[in-house]
Amino acid sequence: MAPRAPAHRGIYDAAVIGGGLVGSAIAYGLRRELDHVAVLDEGDVAYRASRGNFGLVWVQSKGMGLPRYGVWTMTSAMGWPRLAAQLLEETGVDVHLEQRGGLHALLSEEELEARVKFMQTLLAQPGMASYDWKLLDRAELADLVPGIGPEVRGATWTPVDGIANPLKLLRALHMSFAQRVVDYLPRRPAQRIRQRDGVFEIDTPAGAVRARKLVLASGLSNKALGAQLGLDVPVRPQRGQIVVLERTRRMLETPLSTLRQTDEGTWLIGDSQEEAGYADNQVGLPILGTLADRAVRTLPALRDVRVVRSWAALRVMSKDGFPIYQQSETCPGAFVATCHSGVTLAAAHALNLAPMIAAGSMADDMAPFSTRRFHVQEA
Known part of the structure; x- marks a missing residue:
C-alpha cells in the first residue's frame, strides 16, 4: 500500500529521525504537544531492534552505577498502563501489557x-x-x-516488572500516526542535516524536510548524524x-x-x-x-x-550501557535519544521525554544522561 500523503507541507514543529520504538514513542508524545510532527524513516530495511526484542518491561537490576537510570526506568514502568490504555483507545491494538x-x-x-x-x-x-x-x-x-x-x-x-508485545507496540505507535496526523515518511533516511535561521533542513533521497526541532532517534545511525550537529554520540x-x-x-x-x-x-x-x-x-x-x-x-x-x-x-x-538524552549546544533545538531498552522506556519517552523536547529543554534531572559523563576528567 502506498504511504499516506504528508498532511503538512511547510516547516514542521518537530521532525524525528528514526521510526523504531524510540523514535515512534517520542513522536507519539510530541504530537500531544505540537501541531505538526514528522517521522523520517528508512522503512523496513532499517535495523529494527524492536523486531528482535524480548519484550520485558523491566526494573530490577537497572541503575547500578547510575541511580538516575533506575529512577527513569521506574518512571516508565509506572507510566506504562497509561500508555497501553491510550494506544488501545486510539488504535484498537492491545499491546498485551502484563505487570504482575x-x-x-x-x-x-x-x-x-x-x-x-x-x-x-x-x-x-x-x-x-x-x-x-x-x-x-x-x-x-x-x-x-x-x-x-x-x-x-x-x-x-x-x-514492578512485567512484559509487553514489542511488535504490537510498534504497530500501535505507527497506527497512531494516522490518528494524530503525524507524517510518517518512509524511505527517507537522513543524509545531511544543517541549521539555518533556527530551522533544520534534513536532506533525504526524496527531498528535504524542514523542522524547527529535530530529534535523532535512529539508533546506531545517531553516531554519524550527531556529528553533523555537534553531538558526540558514542554508540x-x-x-x-x-x-x-x-x-x-x-x-x-x-x-x-x-x-x-x-x-x-x-x-x-x-x-x-x-x-x-x-x-x-x-x-x-x-x-x-x-x-x-x-x-x-x-x-x-x-x-x-x-x-x-x-x-x-x-x-x-x-559506552557505559546507559541511555543518552541531550540537546546540542551548537545547534539548539536538536536532541538525541538513544537507549537499548526501547520497550521498557517507551512510556517515559512518550509521556515524559517528549514534553521536554517540545518545551525546548531537558529537565535538570536529565543531566546524568548527557554525553558529558564520558568526558569527566579523572582525578
Missing part, C-alpha cells in the same frame, strides 16, 4: 549469594529508585512457577540472540528475566550479549545451546517443546 511482577532465577548457591549482594548494593545507592524486592526460596518460587527444576535455588522477585552494536519455542498451553504466568511465554503462547528464551559488529543476521549454536540449556534446567517441561525459530538482533549500546 518478574523473576530472576538463580541456579546455584553462588548465583544466589551474588544476586542478593547485587540487589542490596543497587538499591542502597543514593538517589536510587525505591521498590520492594524479595528473595524467594524454592517453595515460594514453586508457587509462582510450578515444575521448576531441581537445580533452581530460588529467585529474586519484584512486583555501538551489541548482538543478542533469542530462541523461540512452539505454542503451548499457558504454563508461565510470571515472566523470568531470561524466559517468558508470550500472549500468543510461544516461548522466548534469552538473553545473550555479543560484540559482533553489525552481524544481526547470524546466530550460533554454541550460544543458542547455552540459552536452551539454562531454560530447560529452570523449567524441565520445556525439554519436550520444539524449537521453531531463532534470531539475532542488535542492541544500541553507549
